[in-house]
Amino acid sequence: MLVEEIMKTEVITLSPEETIETALKLLHENHIRHLPIVDENNEVIGIVSDRDVRDASPSIFEEDASPDELKNPIRTIMTYPVTTVHPLDFVEEVASIFYEQEIACVPVTRDDILVGIITEKDMLYTLIQLTGTHVQSSQIEVKVINKPGILPQVMQVFGQRKVNISSVLIYPYKPDPKYKVIVVRIQTMNPLPTIEDLKTEGYEVLWPKSPGLTL
Known part of the structure; x- marks a missing residue:
């Protein structure tokens, strides 16, 4: 998924x-948390968050607080330089930027010109879509040997049942790096036949666990 598919323009x-x-x-009236600061060419030169503005605002608990502080230019509190992304960047790569830099918003630029913005809320919603949890489905976790070609082998089992797949994710199996976990969400409330097929083919199903098969 590309940035241009989820960014606000x-x-x-x-x-x-x-x-x-x-x-x-502006932050209060538009119910937003970030404001990109741009020059006359619409190039991003800084960014301000609602926290920046609150910290710069006079406190009612300070006796010597002055309302004139609100008259100061925004450049005095803006953060710069600003991390930006391109519309054709992959969303997964942008997620790592949010995590590594501990930021909650990134402006989107093309040829240095502001064309959009992505917030942590946008990223969270995109994650929900990528994992398929926004649709009614059942999750199956399969432990497999970590080797080339294992994914299509496992997916053949799902194909035999002709179930509709919402998402496929792959995680490391922490107890043993020789294995990994394939997580498949299928659009059925009765995954038992598929689970039995997987077991028949020799795969270990980590979730749902028997008995009870909590979904």
Whole structure:
């Protein structure tokens, strides 16, 4: 999945000379948490979060707090330089940027021009779609030897049952690196026939476990 498929293209921005007060109003009125700061060419030069604005706002508990602090330009509190991504980047790679840099938002640029934005909420929703948990389905986890060609072999078993597959994910099997776990979500509330087929073919089903087969 590409960034351009999930990014928001209607992005509210500010120039660096706009005030902190303006940023505060925009964040509140539009129920957003981040504002890219752009120059006259719509190139991203900074970013401000709702936390940045709150920290810069005068506190009601401070006796010497001055409302004039809200008149300061937004450039005085913006974060820069800004990590950006391209519309044709893969979403999975962008997820690693969120994790490694501990950020909650990335502007999307093409030729240095702002064209969109992705937030951690967008990433979470995309993860839900990629894992297939947004549709009614059953999850089956199969332990397999970590070798080339094992995935199509396992998928042949599902193909024989002609079940509709929502998603396929592969995880390392932590107790033993010689194995991995194939997680398949199928659109049926009765996965028992497929599970029996897998066992007949010699595969170890880690989930659901017998007895009871909690789904």
